[in-house]
Amino acid sequence: MNxxxxxxxxxxxxxxxxxxxxARFVLLAGTAVAVIWASRLPHPDNKRMMxxxxxxxxxxxxxxxxxxxxxxxxxxxxxxxxxxxxLDDAEVWLRRVLEQFSLSARxxxxxxxxxxxxxxxxxxxxxxxxxxxxxxxQRSGRLHSIWINTRLMMADSLLMLDRVPEAYDAIRPVxxxxxxxxxxxxxxxxxxxxxxxxxxxxxxxxxxxxxxQIAELLDSPRAALVHALLAEACRRTHMTxxxxxxxxxAWLYHDLDELAVRYPVIAPIAASRATxxxx
Amino acid sequence: xxxxxxxxxxxxxxxxxxGLIRGPMFILLGFSVLLGxxxxxxxFLPPNGVLTWxxxxxxxxxxxxxxxxxxxRQKELAHYVQESIEAVQLKxxxxxxxALHRLLxxxxxHPTARAESLLALAAVAEAGDSFDVSQRIYEHLLEERxxxxxxxxxxxxxxxxxxxxxxQTTDAVGLIDRLEREELPxxxxxxxxxxxxxxxxxxxxxxxxxxxxxxxxxLFRRHLGSRAGYGxxxxxxxxxxxxxxxxAARYWRAATMLLPASELTHxxxxxxxxxxxxxxxxxxPGLRNSPSPAEVxx
Numbered sequence: 001m002n003x004x005x006x007x008x009x010x011x012x013x014x015x016x017x018x019x020x021x022x023a024r025f026v027l028l029a030g031t032a033v034a035v036i037w038a039s040r041l042p043h044p045d046n047k048r049m050m051x052x053x054x055x056x057x058x059x060x061x062x063x064x065x066x067x068x069x070x071x072x073x074x075x076x077x078x079x080x081x082x083x084x085x086x087l088d089d090a091e092v093w094l095r096r097v098l099e100q101f102s103l104s105a106r107x108x109x110x111x112x113x114x115x116x117x118x119x120x121x122x123x124x125x126x127x128x129x130x131x132x133x134x135x136x137x138q139r140s141g142r143l144h145s146i147w148i149n150t151r152l153m154m155a156d157s158l159l160m161l162d163r164v165p166e167a168y169d170a171i172r173p174v175x176x177x178x179x180x181x182x183x184x185x186x187x188x189x190x191x192x193x194x195x196x197x198x199x200x201x202x203x204x205x206x207x208x209x210x211x212x213q214i215a216e217l218l219d220s221p222r223a224a225l226v227h228a229l230l231a232e233a234c235r236r237t238h239m240t241x242x243x244x245x246x247x248x249x250a251w252l253y254h255d256l257d258e259l260a261v262r263y264p265v266i267a268p269i270a271a272s273r274a275t276x277x278x279x
Numbered sequence: 280x281x282x283x284x285x286x287x288x289x290x291x292x293x294x295x296x297x298g299l300i301r302g303p304m305f306i307l308l309g310f311s312v313l314l315g316x317x318x319x320x321x322x323f324l325p326p327n328g329v330l331t332w333x334x335x336x337x338x339x340x341x342x343x344x345x346x347x348x349x350x351x352r353q354k355e356l357a358h359y360v361q362e363s364i365e366a367v368q369l370k371x372x373x374x375x376x377x378a379l380h381r382l383l384x385x386x387x388x389h390p391t392a393r394a395e396s397l398l399a400l401a402a403v404a405e406a407g408d409s410f411d412v413s414q415r416i417y418e419h420l421l422e423e424r425x426x427x428x429x430x431x432x433x434x435x436x437x438x439x440x441x442x443x444x445x446x447q448t449t450d451a452v453g454l455i456d457r458l459e460r461e462e463l464p465x466x467x468x469x470x471x472x473x474x475x476x477x478x479x480x481x482x483x484x485x486x487x488x489x490x491x492x493x494x495x496x497x498l499f500r501r502h503l504g505s506r507a508g509y510g511x512x513x514x515x516x517x518x519x520x521x522x523x524x525x526x527a528a529r530y531w532r533a534a535t536m537l538l539p540a541s542e543l544t545h546x547x548x549x550x551x552x553x554x555x556x557x558x559x560x561x562x563x564p565g566l567r568n569s570p571s572p573a574e575v576x577x
Contacts, residue, residue, distance in 0.1 A: 209566060216537075220500060220502065245563050245566065
């Protein structure tokens, strides 16, 4: 997907969300007006009309539910394709949800967030930031998980682009929100990367036991990254013993030289290959 | 402490209701359509009667109430599922059991959420060494088959381990052999290799497959995160049985780098002799707060 295509998609997304709000208002107001109008009709026309309005509302509701379920299935399929790395196929499904009209703002927001994930997987960080900024403008605060994930993804891409102060702005509101364990697991590597990029290693080595407890729950590559980031923070704060332990542990999880290509901040730790790496 | 009786009760009480009761919203909607049709007929309800005015309001209120209750219940379920899974991840077993009690005492309408909660309940049972309870939960999940393929796979692996613990060795060996023959992605294969290694250690055949130790180590490292420590500890036991003490010491050190020695021996009592024989990794000060519950129990 090139930049003009993404621009068009985001314009369409914005327009559709506006249309959803208008359509919902029109439906609600239209039903209320129809009910008042029907109640003023002579008997028995009023009852017949009331019944017709009721059936009409029911039909619209059922059709909306069917369409929402279909969109939900598309989003789910796109998510599954994303998780197995079939990015082009995932894009096709996401485009369907984003381009077709529906009354479900939620499906559109989730699809847009998945589009950001897709661009992130393609290392297209400039566009990830654009999609995330668009999502954050759309009052997605009501959908807590989308709001958190969007902010974290945006901060991640900004760190990748070395836009450290902007990454802080993206991540800052997350600290004021109630976070689940899963959110904290996503936040920890980002927080450490930001603290090292902003040269606050003393902040990174605070509450080490709690950070390690969360790191131990991560999958191997991310656990290795967090251990290597903490080891780097220890190196910068002259905590030699802790640095050695964390480096050895990081190698036990994953090959650090592979991770250092993507995250150069851990290069000094990756260079000091520990003896226990091969168990 | 989770008993077999409590687990059975929770399995039964959490079963989703079938038939008409499953969709009270649809019953109410159907009822309101019927009511609308009847109220349009002047012979059934008098045009200016109190009932004619009252009934539609009551139905509308009931529909709205049902929707509010449904949303509230969904949120409550999601909260307890998240609470129990977080507690299991953090090995906070009493907290996990408490959340699971609250969650499973009433029907859980979503099969995958229920299966995830039952798997969490089995983990709580295993943490308390109640392997008969975890076995019953896994058996139930596999009999019912109301779970996604990954959950069913987890239940099969868990059942194999539980049967080894409860002395049903023949069944366990048969199940593990079947699992080993399946073509699976690496992330699932790693759990089966861990189970296979555990079987070899418990049955005294630990030295049989030492030639695959390196392959297993790589699989555990890639896919198991911190739980690779269990695999390294079992590999240490295998090398120790073969008299390869240097290798055993290296694996035991790697295992205790990832997990506390007390947690390893608590989970696999077969490792106690290895733990006494080889030195564990030393954790520098300031990296661990206090002993985990498993450490205390161990």
